[in-house]
Amino acid sequence: MDKGISFYFGYKIDYKQRAKMIKDADFDAIMTTADNRFDYQNGTIIEQVRTFDKLGLKLSSLHMTYTDEDLHYFWEDGEEGERQKLSLIKDVEYAKEFGFTCVVVHLKGQYSEIGIQRLLQVLDECEKLDIPLALENVDDPKLFLEVFDKIKSPYLKFCYDSGHNNFIDKGYDYFKNFKNKLIALHLHDNDGTSDQHTLNRYGNIDWQKIGEKLRGCNVSLDYELLLNYKPEMLSPEECLFETKRQADELERIILGK
DSSP, X not given: OOEEEESOOSOOOOHHHHHHHHHXXXXXXXXXXXXXXXXXXXXXXXXXXHHHHHHTOEEEEEEOXXXXXXXXXXXXXXXXXXXXXXXXXXXXXXXXXXXXXXXXXXXXXXXXXXXXXXXXXXXXXXXXXXXXXEEEOOSOHHHHHXXXXXXXXXXXXEEEEHHHHHHTOTTOOHHXXXXXXXXXXXXXXXXXXXXXXXXXXXXXXXXXXXXXXXXXXXXXXXXXXXXXXXXXXXXXXXXXXHHHHHHHHHHHHHHTO
């Protein structure tokens, strides 16, 4: 199985050097964003993709461009919701142009037919370009479930976020009904109190259980880390080594070895 990591994993390092460190740590794949607000940290999406290609790193999922506090506008009438729709379509176009496996989407807000129609318009573009749209579990599962209930498009897929499931809706089993829709992973741990994007040593997720649920899935084991929020955290090299070790262990669980 491929093992991947978020391009920015919490350390302020020149993007070219960071990409080489990821490759040197024996990762296969990388996930990133085309959000130009982070060009100072990651380089432009074109610069990123060129760097990954030179190193032989596969492109995994592309995260949508978004501002968390504005996500509710997608479900409301008005120009801001339309702007978000067009931004999401642009990300789908980037994914097609550069070869990402899918675009990962955050949905927050109050369900509405306006939002559903916008999603359907985005999915029309997804079908034209053959790029799936993966809904991530980011909040209470109500909106997530409503969207999947309403939209039956084969291009509507699922991105499982282990950390969100551990502190937002720990009792909900996304694999029970959406395992066949799974196309991307955001793997990280926490202590159940907040979205810490950390490693197993600092969290309490049952990775044996997650590995068992992932059996039969053909998906890259991608870790989405932000390992810089505590001064005693690991060095970048130690972080990458530990993440890769945990990915290898999770693979063994998945394969039943």
